[in-house]
Amino acid sequence: MARVVIDPVTRIEGHLRIETEVNGGRVTDAWSSGTMFRGIELILRGRDPREAWIWAQRICGVCTTVHALASVRAVENALGIEIPDNARLVRNIIAGSQNVHDHVVHFYHLHALDWVDVTLALKADPAKTSQLAMSISEWPKSSTTYFKGVQDRVKALVASRQLSLFSSGDWGHPAYQLPPEANLLAVAHYIEALDMQRDFIRIHAVLGGKNPHLQTYLVGGMSTAIDGNEPEAVINPERITLFNELAARAKTFVQQVYVPDVLAIAGFYKEWFGYGEGLGNFMAYGDFPSGSINDPSDYFFPRGILMGRDLSKVHPVDPGQVSEYVTHSWYEYSVGDQTSRHPAEGETKPKYSGPKPPFQQLDTDAKYSWLKSPRYDDKPMEVGPLARTLIAYASGDAQVQKTVNAVLAKLNAPPAALYSTLGRIAARAIEADILIEKLPEWIAQLDDNMAHGDIRIHNGEKWDPESWPKSCAGFGLEEAPRGSLGHWVEIENKKIVNYQAIVPSTWNAGPRDAHGQRGAYEAALINTPIADPERPLEVLRTVHSFDPCLACAVHVIDGKGRSYGRDVVAAPEPEGSMSLPQVPAAQFVAVMQGGK
Amino acid sequence: MVAEESVLDTCRRRGVSRRQFMEFCGAMAATLALPKGYTQTIANALGQKRKPVLVWLEFQDCAGNTEAMLRSTHPTVEEIVLETLSWEYHETIMAGYGKHAEAALKRVVDEEKGKYLVVVEGSIPTADDGVYCTIGGRTALDIAREVCSGAAVNIAVGSCAWDGGIPKAGPNPTGALGLHEAVPGIKVVNLPGCPHNPTNTAAVLVHYLTFGVLPALDGYDRPLFAYGQLIHDQCERRAHYDAGRYVQAWGDEGHRKGWCLFKMGCKGPEANYNCPTVRFNDSTSWPVKAGHGCIACASPRFWDTKSPFYERLPHPAGFGVDVTAGEIGWTVVAGVAAATAAHAVGHVVRDHFHPGDDEPPVKEAEKTTTEVH
Numbered sequence: 001m002a003r004v005v006i007d008p009v010t011r012i013e014g015h016l017r018i019e020t021e022v023n024g025g026r027v028t029d030a031w032s033s034g035t036m037f038r039g040i041e042l043i044l045r046g047r048d049p050r051e052a053w054i055w056a057q058r059i060c061g062v063c064t065t066v067h068a069l070a071s072v073r074a075v076e077n078a079l080g081i082e083i084p085d086n087a088r089l090v091r092n093i094i095a096g097s098q099n100v101h102d103h104v105v106h107f108y109h110l111h112a113l114d115w116v117d118v119t120l121a122l123k124a125d126p127a128k129t130s131q132l133a134m135s136i137s138e139w140p141k142s143s144t145t146y147f148k149g150v151q152d153r154v155k156a157l158v159a160s161r162q163l164s165l166f167s168s169g170d171w172g173h174p175a176y177q178l179p180p181e182a183n184l185l186a187v188a189h190y191i192e193a194l195d196m197q198r199d200f201i202r203i204h205a206v207l208g209g210k211n212p213h214l215q216t217y218l219v220g221g222m223s224t225a226i227d228g229n230e231p232e233a234v235i236n237p238e239r240i241t242l243f244n245e246l247a248a249r250a251k252t253f254v255q256q257v258y259v260p261d262v263l264a265i266a267g268f269y270k271e272w273f274g275y276g277e278g279l280g281n282f283m284a285y286g287d288f289p290s291g292s293i294n295d296p297s298d299y300f301f302p303r304g305i306l307m308g309r310d311l312s313k314v315h316p317v318d319p320g321q322v323s324e325y326v327t328h329s330w331y332e333y334s335v336g337d338q339t340s341r342h343p344a345e346g347e348t349k350p351k352y353s354g355p356k357p358p359f360q361q362l363d364t365d366a367k368y369s370w371l372k373s374p375r376y377d378d379k380p381m382e383v384g385p386l387a388r389t390l391i392a393y394a395s396g397d398a399q400v401q402k403t404v405n406a407v408l409a410k411l412n413a414p415p416a417a418l419y420s421t422l423g424r425i426a427a428r429a430i431e432a433d434i435l436i437e438k439l440p441e442w443i444a445q446l447d448d449n450m451a452h453g454d455i456r457i458h459n460g461e462k463w464d465p466e467s468w469p470k471s472c473a474g475f476g477l478e479e480a481p482r483g484s485l486g487h488w489v490e491i492e493n494k495k496i497v498n499y500q501a502i503v504p505s506t507w508n509a510g511p512r513d514a515h516g517q518r519g520a521y522e523a524a525l526i527n528t529p530i531a532d533p534e535r536p537l538e539v540l541r542t543v544h545s546f547d548p549c550l551a552c553a554v555h556v557i558d559g560k561g562r563s564y565g566r567d568v569v570a571a572p573e574p575e576g577s578m579s580l581p582q583v584p585a586a587q588f589v590a591v592m593q594g595g596k
Numbered sequence: 597m598v599a600e601e602s603v604l605d606t607c608r609r610r611g612v613s614r615r616q617f618m619e620f621c622g623a624m625a626a627t628l629a630l631p632k633g634y635t636q637t638i639a640n641a642l643g644q645k646r647k648p649v650l651v652w653l654e655f656q657d658c659a660g661n662t663e664a665m666l667r668s669t670h671p672t673v674e675e676i677v678l679e680t681l682s683w684e685y686h687e688t689i690m691a692g693y694g695k696h697a698e699a700a701l702k703r704v705v706d707e708e709k710g711k712y713l714v715v716v717e718g719s720i721p722t723a724d725d726g727v728y729c730t731i732g733g734r735t736a737l738d739i740a741r742e743v744c745s746g747a748a749v750n751i752a753v754g755s756c757a758w759d760g761g762i763p764k765a766g767p768n769p770t771g772a773l774g775l776h777e778a779v780p781g782i783k784v785v786n787l788p789g790c791p792h793n794p795t796n797t798a799a800v801l802v803h804y805l806t807f808g809v810l811p812a813l814d815g816y817d818r819p820l821f822a823y824g825q826l827i828h829d830q831c832e833r834r835a836h837y838d839a840g841r842y843v844q845a846w847g848d849e850g851h852r853k854g855w856c857l858f859k860m861g862c863k864g865p866e867a868n869y870n871c872p873t874v875r876f877n878d879s880t881s882w883p884v885k886a887g888h889g890c891i892a893c894a895s896p897r898f899w900d901t902k903s904p905f906y907e908r909l910p911h912p913a914g915f916g917v918d919v920t921a922g923e924i925g926w927t928v929v930a931g932v933a934a935a936t937a938a939h940a941v942g943h944v945v946r947d948h949f950h951p952g953d954d955e956p957p958v959k960e961a962e963k964t965t966t967e968v969h
Contacts, residue, residue, distance in 0.1 A: 005694065006693055010694075011691075013688065014659070015730070037728045037769075038762070038770060039763070043766065043768075047904070050906055051903060058660070060659070061661070061662070062659045062660075109689055110689075164682045165686065167682070167700055168685075168691055168693075169696075197666065198667050198878070201877060205878075209885065211663075212660040223846060225847055225851040225854075227853075230853055233852045234886050357730050357733055358733045455847070456847060457847045458845075460845050460846055535696075
C-alpha cells in the first residue's frame with residue numbers, strides 16, 4: 001500500500017491536491033484538498049449590492065462571467081426586479097457561449113494531454129492521419145500536407161530540447177493508447193482550438209467589453225445599449241451579423257472537430273466507461289430562462305435531482321435541503337464540527353490545523369481542505385454537464401435524448417456507460433453541441449426585438465438605492481459550465497451584510513463529511529487502475545473529467561460587516577481576528593429555503 | 597535532428613512571410629511607442645537562436661490573467677513569440693503535474709539562475725505563516741522568495757500580483773500582498789489590470805528580449821507605454837464629455853448613442869491605462885465601448901479606492917460636472933474636499949491637463965530607453 005500524492009494538480013483552475021492510497025495497482029481510497037483561500041465573500045460585506053457582481057466575478061477568471069450573473073440574479077431577486085427581455089437574451093447568449101467556449105478549452109487544453117502523447121505524434125504517417133481525419137469529419141483542414149506541417153512543428157520543438165509547456169509531460173506512459181495518427185490529429189486540433197477559442201470569445205468582447213471579466217452587467221439588466229438605428233449602440237444590426245458569424249464558425253468547429261474528436265478518442269479508451277463512476281447522485285438547478293427567471297419550468301436546461309442512478313424519477317430541488325459540513329475542512333463551527341449547517345445559518349471561522357508547510361502529507365483523518373462539504377438532504381451530489389445531461393434525459397428532453405442516444409450508438413455503449421470518466425467528457429461535448437445549436441435562436445430573438453422597436457435593456461425602477469426596503473435578501477441560481485452555482489445575498493441599509501456562494505467545484509471537490517461520506521472526486525477515484533505509482537496519470541484523467549475549478553470552490557460565509565470604499569480607505573483598519581460572528585439572519589434562512 | 601531555429605526561421609517554416617513578420621515587429625514597436633527604426637531592432641533580436649526560459653507562477657489568483665494570455669491576439673505571429681520562449685512551468689496549462697511539475701520548476705531555478713523570466717499572477721498571503729496558499733506543500737511566499745529572487749526579471753501580471761488586488765481589499769482576511777511587497781528587492785515590472793492586457797505583456801516581453809532592459813517605468817514600475825496616459829484622454833467618448841453630452845440612465849438615448857458615462861460612475865478620468873487604444877480580444881472592444889463605466893482596474897488599490905463604482909466622481913460643487921478630468925484627479929490626489937478645488941473658477945475648464953491621481957513621477961531607474969519615447 002502506498003500513499004500517492006499529486007500536488008499541484010495542473011491543467012485545472014486553482015490549487016488542488018489529491019492524495020490516494022494505491023493497493024495492488026488500484027486506487028483504494030482518495031482525499032481531495034483545496035489549498036488556497038482568499039475570502040472574497042468576506043471582502044464583499046459593506047459594499048454596494050449593485051456592484052457585488054464586479055467583485056464576485058473575480059472568484060474565478062476561468063469561469064469568468066458566471067459569478068457575475070449569479071450575483072446580479074441574487075440582488076435582483078432580493079429587490080424584486082424583473083429584467084427586460086433583451087437583457088435576458090444577452091445574458092443567455094453570454095452564458096451559452098461561455099459554456100461552449102469553456103468546454104472546448106477544457107477538452108483540448110486542460111484534458112487532452114491525459115489521453116494524447118504529444119511525442120507519439122512524431123511517429124505518425126501524415127497520409128494516414130489525413131485518412132483518419134477524413135473518416136471522422138468534414139473539417140477541411142485534413143490534408144496530408146497540413147498534418148505534415150504540424151508534425152514538423154512538433155519535430156522542431158522536440159529537436160530544440162526546449163519543449164516549453166510540454167517539457168514535463170508523462171510521455172511514453174503505458175496508459176497512453178492512441179495510435180500515432182490519432183495523437184497527431186489531436187495535437188493539430190489542440191493548436192486549432194487555441195485559434196477557435198480566441199475567435200469565438202469576441203462575442204463576449206462585444207457584449208461584455210472584454211473576456212475574461214466582462215463588465216456589462218447591471219442590476220436590472222445590461223449596459224449593452226440596443227438600437228437598430230444607432231451606429232454606436234452596443235447592439236445594432238452590424239453587431240448581430242458579427243454574433244451570427246462568430247456563432248456559425250464556433251458551430252462548425254464544435255460539430256466538425258470537437259464532437260468527432262471526443263468520439264474518436266473515446267473509441268480508443270472504452271475501458272474508461274468503466275472507471276470514475278462516482279456518487280451516482282446528480283443535481284442541477286437548471287438555467288437559460290425562456291421568460292422570467294422565476295419560472296424554472298420554462299428553463300432550457302431543466303432543474304432536478306437524480307438519486308442512486310435512477311433515471312426513472314427526477315426529484316424536485318428544495319434549496320432548504322442544502323447544508324455544509326466542516327468536519328474535514330479548516331474551519332470551526334460553534335456547535336461542533338460534526339453537525340452540518342444550513343448555509344443561511346452558517347458561520348465561518350477559518351482555522352488552519354494542517355501540517356506546517358513545507359509538508360509531505362496531509363493528516364486526512366483530521367481536517368484536510370479549505371473546501372467545505374456541501375450536502376443535499378445529507379447526501380453528497382455530483383453537479384456539472386453529466387448531471388445536467390442525465391437530468392434533461394430523464395426529464396424527457398427530446399433533443400438531449402436524441403443526441404445522447406446517437407453518441408451511445410456511435411460508441412456502442414449502454415446508457416450506464418455515462419456514469420464514468422468518459423461519460424463526463426461525452427456529456428460536455430453533447431452539451432456544447434446542444435448549446436451551439438441554440439445560440440443562433442437567442443441572437444435571432446434579440447434581432448427580432450430590435451426590429452420591432454423593443455430597445456429596453458435595463459429596468460431602472462430600483463436603480464436608486466433610495467427606492468429599496470430597509471432590509472431584504474435574495475438568491476440567484478445558475479448552471480455554470482462546471483455545474484450548479486448559487487449566490488445568496490442579504491442587504492441592509494443599502495449595503496451587503498451577508499454574501500454566500502455555493503459553487504460547483506465545492507460540491508464535486510469537497511472533502512468527507514461527518515458520516516465519512518466521500519465527495520464526488522474522492523468517490524470517483526476509487527478503483528482507478530494505476531500502472532505506475534510514480535506517474536499516476538490515470539488519477540488525473542478522472543479528476544480532470546470533472547473540470548476542477550478550485551478558486552471558485554473555496555468560500556466563506558460572512559458576518560455583519562462595516563462599510564468599505566472610498567470613504568474608509570485613507571485609514572484602513574484591517575480586522576485583527578478572522579473569527580466571524582454567527583449570522584443572525586432568520587430572513588436569510590427564509591430566502592435560502594425559497595421564500596423572500 | 598533539426599537545428600535550433602530563430603523565431604524568423606519558425607515563421608518561415610510555418611508559412612509566415614518575412615513581410616508579415618516585419619509587420620508584427622512594427623505592430624509591437626507601435627504598441628511600445630518606439631520610433632519606426634526599432635522595427636528592425638526587434639526583428640534582429642527575435643532572430644536570436646536560444647529561447648529564454650519563462651516560468652509562470654500562480655498564487656492567490658483566479659487564473660483570469662492566464663485566460664487573458666490564451667486570448668492573446670494576432671494569433672499566428674504572437675503564438676510564435678510565445679514559442680520564442682520556453683514556457684516551462686505554468687500550472688493551468690502545462691503538461692506535467694505533481695512531482696514532474698515541481699521538478700520542472702526546480703530545474704529552471706537551479707540551472708537557469710539569473711537568466712530566466714518569471715511571470716507572477718495572484719497575490720501572496722502572508723498571515724498565519726502563509727498557510728492560505730500552498731503548492732506541493734510549500735507556501736506561496738516560500739516559492740516566490742526562491743523562484744523570483746533568482747530571476748532575471750519578474751513580471752507581475754494583473755492587479756493582484758501588483759498590489760494585492762481583490763484579496764487585499766478590506767479586511768484583507770489572509771494578509772495578502774503584491775509581489776514587490778511580499779518579496780522586496782527583486783526586479784519587478786508591474787502590468788496591473790483585471791485582467792492584464794496580454795498585448796501589453798507581449799510588448800514588455802518583446803522589449804526585454806530586444807533591448808535586454810525593461811521599457812521606461814513609472815513610479816509604480818508600470819510601463820509608461822501602457823500606463824502613461826489617462827483613459828479619459830484616450831476615450832472615444834471624450835468628445836461627448838467635452839460637449840456635455842452624458843448618459844443619464846442606462847438604456848436612454850445618450851446610452852444608445854454612445855455618450856459619455858461620467859455620470860454613471862465612470863472612473864476613466866482617474867485611471868491610467870491604454871484600454872481605449874489597445875482594447876481587448878483582438879482589439880474588439882473595451883468596457884466603455886460596451887456601455888459600462890471604467891472601474892480603474894489598473895489603479896492602486898482600486899477595489900477600495902475606486903469603489904463605489906457607480907458613484908459619480910467628485911467634482912466642484914456648484915459648477916456642474918463639466919470640468920476636466922485632470923482637475924478631478926488632482927482634486928482627489930490632493931485629498932481635499934471636492935468643493936474646495938480652488939482653481940475651479942466657475943466656468944468650464946478644458947484642455948488643462950493634470951496627471952491622474954495615481955501618477956507618481958517617472959522613476960530614474962530603468963530609464964535606459966526613455967529617449968526613444
